[in-house]
Amino acid sequence: MCSIASFGIWSEMMLMQSLVMHAYRHRYDSEHVAYALTEIADECRHSVMFGRMVRTCGLRTHRPRALEYQAAKLVGAVYDPMPMFAGTLVVEEFTDAFQRLTFPDEDIQPMIRQVTRIHVIEEARHIKYAREELKRLVANASPLRRRAAALGLAQLTRMMAGQVVHPSCYEAVGLDPRLARRVAARSPHRRATMTWAFRKCTAFFDEVGFLDGRARDVWVRAGLLEGN
Numbered sequence: 001m002c003s004i005a006s007f008g009i010w011s012e013m014m015l016m017q018s019l020v021m022h023a024y025r026h027r028y029d030s031e032h033v034a035y036a037l038t039e040i041a042d043e044c045r046h047s048v049m050f051g052r053m054v055r056t057c058g059l060r061t062h063r064p065r066a067l068e069y070q071a072a073k074l075v076g077a078v079y080d081p082m083p084m085f086a087g088t089l090v091v092e093e094f095t096d097a098f099q100r101l102t103f104p105d106e107d108i109q110p111m112i113r114q115v116t117r118i119h120v121i122e123e124a125r126h127i128k129y130a131r132e133e134l135k136r137l138v139a140n141a142s143p144l145r146r147r148a149a150a151l152g153l154a155q156l157t158r159m160m161a162g163q164v165v166h167p168s169c170y171e172a173v174g175l176d177p178r179l180a181r182r183v184a185a186r187s188p189h190r191r192a193t194m195t196w197a198f199r200k201c202t203a204f205f206d207e208v209g210f211l212d213g214r215a216r217d218v219w220v221r222a223g224l225l226e227g228n
């Protein structure tokens, strides 16, 4: 759970950065900017909440592995709203799927339930916003540009999905992290769980043409979508 929270903070940092770039380029008194700024404020509180949750659990947050940590800095250097809103959906929809199982479950630790409940309520707005924006952007983009963005996004998703469980978690329970990671990557249970968690996101991407051709192959090979 604390590993997922660390992953959450990492991805929220990237999202906040992109949303600032987005707001910067629009008229500052517009509803559009008001919405982006509100979402930044939400994500800002979530990251503080996750950090406190991890500390309350007696643990510390961790960064992703060095390569992914450095590569993700590039996200902050490029402004492109289409992959930005699609990337928002990737992270928000799949964590949402897990959190919707977490907060109603009475066997789960009460603080964790409360944190996931707060997060689900606020993320529902963000998901709606990202879906609407993506639909609008795709409608105005050429098929070539859409397919390029979809392929880039598929690769980003594969990279991100590999970061949710940090190698140190395997170590903490006495497993060899390299071997455990390899086994997990091939596990049919993992594939079934991830395709389930991504089902709403992939259904929507299919609808807007974000799962065409090569992008779809990347999703399937990453174990995040069932191949036909």
Ligand SMILES: [Fe+2]
Binding pocket: 012, 042, 043, 046, 119, 123
């Ligand atoms: Fe959030």
Ligand SMILES: [Fe+2]
Binding pocket: 043, 092, 122, 123, 126
């Ligand atoms: Fe969000």
